[in-house]
Amino acid sequence: xxxxxxxxxxxxxxxxxxxxxxxxxxxxxxxxxxxxxxxxxxxxxxxxxxxxxxxxxxxxxxxxxxxxxxxxxxxxxxxxxxxxxxxxxxxxxxxxxxxxxxxxxxxxxxxxxxxxxxxxxxxxxxxxxxxxxxxxxxxxxxxxxxxxxxxxxxxxxxxxxxxxxxxxxxxxxxxxxxxxxxxxxxxxxxxxxxxxxxxxxxxxxxxxxxxxxxxxxxxxxxxxxxxxxxxxxxxxxxxxxxxxxxxxxxxxxxxxxxxxxxxxxxxxxxxxxxxxxxxxxxxxxxxxxxxxxxxxxxxxxxxxxxxxxxxxxxxxxxxxxxxxxxxxxxxxxxxxxxxxxxxxxxxxxxxxxxxxxxxxxxxxxxxxxxxxxxxxxxxxxxxxxxxxxxxxxxxxxxxxxxxxxxxxxxxxxxxxxxxxxxxxxxxxxxxxxxxxxxxxxxxxxxxxxxxxxxxxxxxxxxxxxxxxxxxx
Numbered sequence: 001x002x003x004x005x006x007x008x009x010x011x012x013x014x015x016x017x018x019x020x021x022x023x024x025x026x027x028x029x030x031x032x033x034x035x036x037x038x039x040x041x042x043x044x045x046x047x048x049x050x051x052x053x054x055x056x057x058x059x060x061x062x063x064x065x066x067x068x069x070x071x072x073x074x075x076x077x078x079x080x081x082x083x084x085x086x087x088x089x090x091x092x093x094x095x096x097x098x099x100x101x102x103x104x105x106x107x108x109x110x111x112x113x114x115x116x117x118x119x120x121x122x123x124x125x126x127x128x129x130x131x132x133x134x135x136x137x138x139x140x141x142x143x144x145x146x147x148x149x150x151x152x153x154x155x156x157x158x159x160x161x162x163x164x165x166x167x168x169x170x171x172x173x174x175x176x177x178x179x180x181x182x183x184x185x186x187x188x189x190x191x192x193x194x195x196x197x198x199x200x201x202x203x204x205x206x207x208x209x210x211x212x213x214x215x216x217x218x219x220x221x222x223x224x225x226x227x228x229x230x231x232x233x234x235x236x237x238x239x240x241x242x243x244x245x246x247x248x249x250x251x252x253x254x255x256x257x258x259x260x261x262x263x264x265x266x267x268x269x270x271x272x273x274x275x276x277x278x279x280x281x282x283x284x285x286x287x288x289x290x291x292x293x294x295x296x297x298x299x300x301x302x303x304x305x306x307x308x309x310x311x312x313x314x315x316x317x318x319x320x321x322x323x324x325x326x327x328x329x330x331x332x333x334x335x336x337x338x339x340x341x342x343x344x345x346x347x348x349x350x351x352x353x354x355x356x357x358x359x360x361x362x363x364x365x366x367x368x369x370x371x372x373x374x375x376x377x378x379x380x381x382x383x384x385x386x387x388x389x390x391x392x393x394x395x396x397x398x399x400x401x402x403x404x405x406x407x408x409x410x411x412x413x414x415x416x417x418x419x420x421x422x423x424x425x426x427x428x429x430x431x432x433x434x435x436x437x438x439x440x441x442x443x444x445x446x447x448x449x450x451x452x453x454x455x456x457x458x459x460x461x462x463x464x465x466x467x468x469x470x471x472x
Contacts, residue, residue, distance in 0.1 A: 010053025079196025
């Protein structure tokens with residue numbers, strides 16, 4: 001029998017106090033619903049559909065890149081039973097299991113979902129509900145049992161004092177036999193505190209019809225706790241960040257302070273790399289082995305080979321850095337930058353769309369944009385490639401072994417040949433042939449004795465001013 005997944009994501013999330021749909025708020029750098037979709041994939045379902053409502057177009061756009069994902073609109077939002085009923089046209093005449101998930105429950109593991117599906121199949125029940133025992137069940141629906149069997153689920157608002165004392169809660173995660181599901185849903189009423197169609201009423205309805213409702217209790221209740229506030233969002237994020245750091249440390253990475261290190265979902269780090277406090281690694285970043293990432297560094301969508309050291313407070317985005325290179329401190333690598341083997345990019349140096357050759361050095365206060373820099377090049381402090389004329393970007397090419405003196409401006413498009421020298425303080429507008437020295441600065445003029453003459457003239461003027469001032 002085939003399995004299908006339906007994810008409820010129509011709610012506004014009032015307690016979030018946000019114009020952004022709750023399921024798009026990020027947990028550890030990813031929209032929380034992305035976690036749910038990844039978990040759902042463990043079942044290899046025949047279909048996967050998201051029910052949207054509040055700001056549904058934002059959800060569609062955010063998830064539009066996922067192959068085969070479907071969407072249903074719930075409008076107005078009249079409760080979980082009403083949300084599930086929107087899927088009835090999709091499953092007419094379809095047999096199998098429908099697994100219902102919540103888009104705001106990101107910590108559910110694939111293993112738990114697989115166990116739920118197996119329990120449902122083995123039990124032969126019409127429905128199987130995932131439950132958990134928690135210390136504080138406030139706000140959650142309670143599981144009411146008779147003789148060990150699930151008989152009812154009562155929402156917190158509608159529960160009696162005795163029912164509120166129960167600590168086994170409904171997670172909102174279910175597996176349903178499709179055949180009886182939608183006819184039963186059509187008989188659910190809205191006679192409750194919210195005036196909504198509660199999916200939980202289906203449990204009592206099934207009991208009255210002699211259909212069995214099974215349950216699957218998760219040993220770790222945190223897996224099924226939903227996110228309803230910014231505080232819960234932050235707490236869940238901390239769990240995810242820490243789990244990722246623990247996995248890296250188990251694989252041989254040294255993380256000196258896991259509480260201040262943030263490693264994104266798509267990041268990989270090689271063994272014997274050291275990550276110091278306050279580091280953020282995001283996107284598709286790959287860090288090789290034996291690297292050292294110093295405090296305050298942020299790296300996104302970049303590739304660092306083995307033995308790379310990135311010193312304090314660098315920002316690296318969309319760059320590739322080859323083996324043994326050194327970057328920083330306070331350097332910025334912008335997209336499409338390549339730093340070759342053994343190169344050094346130092347203090348307050350910015351590279352943008354630049355290929356920086358093996359063994360080359362730019363140690364201080366430089367900007368290289370749209371540039372190709374050869375091997376063994378020395379870039380002096382204060383050097384700038386003037387790549388933008390207000391209309392277009394133009395390239396700068398610096399050949400192997402060239403030496404660019406401090407405080408030079410290379411006004412693109414321009415080429416400096418191999419082993420050429422550019423004198424400090426030059427503004428280069430024309431190509432420099434290989435092996436040549438280019439000097440492009442005003443001639444120095446020295447006027448001997450000028451300072452003394454200036455002081456004498458100033459002293460004389462001051463005396464004249466004093467004599468012309470009337471006495472008091």
